[in-house]
Amino acid sequence: SQTIHQWPATLVQPVGSPLSLECTVEGTSNPNLYWYRQAAGRGLQLLFYSVGIGQISSEVPQNLSASRPQDRQFILSSKKLLLSDSGFYLCAWSVYRGDSPLHFGNGTRLTVT
Amino acid sequence: GNSVTQMEGPVTLSEEAFLTINCTYTATGYPSLFWYVQYPGEGLQLLLKATKADDKGSNKGFEATYRKETTSFHLEKGSVQVSDSAVYFCALTPYTGRRALTFGSGTRLQVQP
Numbered sequence: 001s002q003t004i005h006q007w008p009a010t011l012v013q014p015v016g017s018p019l020s021l022e023c024t025v026e027g028t029s030n031p032n033l034y035w036y037r038q039a040a041g042r043g044l045q046l047l048f049y050s051v052g053i054g055q056i057s058s059e060v061p062q063n064l065s066a067s068r069p070q071d072r073q074f075i076l077s078s079k080k081l082l083l084s085d086s087g088f089y090l091c092a093w094s095v096y097r098g099d100s101p102l103h104f105g106n107g108t109r110l111t112v113t
Numbered sequence: 114g115n116s117v118t119q120m121e122g123p124v125t126l127s128e129e130a131f132l133t134i135n136c137t138y139t140a141t142g143y144p145s146l147f148w149y150v151q152y153p154g155e156g157l158q159l160l161l162k163a164t165k166a167d168d169k170g171s172n173k174g175f176e177a178t179y180r181k182e183t184t185s186f187h188l189e190k191g192s193v194q195v196s197d198s199a200v201y202f203c204a205l206t207p208y209t210g211r212r213a214l215t216f217g218s219g220t221r222l223q224v225q226p
Binding site: 006032034036042043044046049059090092099100101102103104105106107109 | 145147149154155156157158159162164202206213214215216217218219
């Protein structure tokens, strides 16, 4: 069966520090991969999605970036965190089919101080 | 573009009450529709889905019917339990193009004993 791992679960970082969140998927090949952010009390905002190694689409301009160095690995990064980067970050995967649902990791709660 | 509108919460109900959470969408073509549930501190879990008009998705006593004429996908449950307390997200993925889900803002459900 397929599983998705996301870490760390919680993170407290000072403003201006770098960020690296990692997500890996097991049990499937060539998945679509996604990073979403959920701000406190709000819905989910799509940040990045990837249909293959090295293929990243950005949905919103910001100081975050994403990379996919391996088929089942997706990394969210920042060189310098802002206070507004605080939130709950969710990684997800799906197969490439119109009615396929997304399968989410347990999320990373990031607090920028 | 695609969008999903959900009723604002929180929705507070007594145990065994009837639940309706409204969801309407805007999309071209024939999107697939989903309901996700998020328990406190966790990622999102797929609750149910429907892929074409008049389809009814169901799971764990929850139901939602894909109504193309009213562009709606309302979530219902006949008798809620305290364990149903969570945030519920309505979402769609378009028939063509990128497969990333577009989410509504979420509706918090609080069930009191």
